[in-house]
Amino acid sequence: MHDLLTEARRQMHIDMTPMIDCIFLLMIFFTLVVDLSQQNLEDLVLPAAKYQQADDSPPRNRPVLNILQDGSIAYKGSIRVDRSRAADGQRQLVELLRQCKQNLQTPDDVRADSGAGPVLIRADKWTEWEHVRQVLQGCSRPEIGFQRIELALSQKDKEAAPPKPR
C-alpha cells in the first residue's frame, strides 16, 4: 500500500524549474525595457515645485533636451551641444533643434495653430538660467518654430543636504 502511494506521489511530482525560469526571463525583460525608456533622461536633479502638471502621458515623439550644468545639451543619450566649444555652440543648438523638428513625423505633431512642439527641457537645478534662455530663444526662431515648451520639474527636492566643504 505504501509502495503504491509512493509510486503515485512520484508520478505526480510537479517540476517548478520552468516556472522559475519564466520569472527570471520576465525580470530580465523588465530590466531592459525600463533602461530603454529612460534613455532620453539624463541624471539631473530637477528643481522642486508644488504647482506643476503631472507628466503622465507625454506626447509621442516629444523631443527631450537635457541641459547639463555647464550648458551642454544632451539629446537621446549623447552630447549634441558642447559648450566647451563656445564658437560652435550656437550652431550646434540650431542644428539640434532643426533635427528635433524633423523628427516630428506626423501632422498631428505639428499643429497649425500652435506650431511644432511641445519640447521638454530638463535642466539641473543649479544650471544657470542663461543656458536655458538660449535654448528658449533658439526654439522661438522663425525657422524652428517651437512655441510650446515644457520645463521639467520635480515634486520633491531630491537633493540631500550639501556635502561639507573640504
Added chain:
Amino acid sequence: MTPPIDLLEIAKDEMKADMTPLIDCVFLMIIFFVCIDFRVLEAKLPVYLPRANATLNLLPAPREQLIVEIRCDDFGRKIDRIVGRQEGQLDAATGRPFAFILVGHQVHYAVGPRRCADLAALRAELQRVHDDPAAARLDAASGKTSLPPVAVEPLAGAVYDDVAKVIDAVKAAGFLEVTVR
C-alpha cells in the same frame, strides 16, 4: 505493475505542491522593483512662445505686466555633488562633466519696485498684490477684470532652481498667467 486507479486518486488527493520556489520568486521580484531606480519624469510646467518671433517676447499683445526680477547677490561656491570629484573633469563612466551644487548661492527678488529679501517676503508681497483690488486690470477686449500677467525675469547669476521657486510662489499666490523671460 500499474497501481489501481483508486489508489492513484487517493495519492493525488494527498499530493501537496511545494510553494517555496514560487514564494522565493515573489520575494526576488519585490527586491528587484524596490531596488531599481526609476528615473521617472515627475512634473512639467508649460511655457508658450510666440510664433515666428526671433525675440523672446512671450506676451501676444501689450498688457501691463507684473515683473518679478531675480537678482543674484552671490552666485556661490561650487562643491562637488559627490565629494572627491573635480570640476571640469569628465566622468569616465558616463562621459558627462562632474556635477556640482552651489553653496552660498543667494538671490533676492523685486516685485515691481518693491524689493524682497527672501522667498518668504516674495510670497507675502505677491499675495498682497493678488489681494489688492487695485491690482485687477480691465481687459478691453473682453470687458472683464483680471489679475495682470506675471513675467519672471531672471537676471545674471540666477539658476533654474531660482526660477522654479519664483514660479511656484507666483502660482501659490493665485496668479494664473506666468511667463518667463
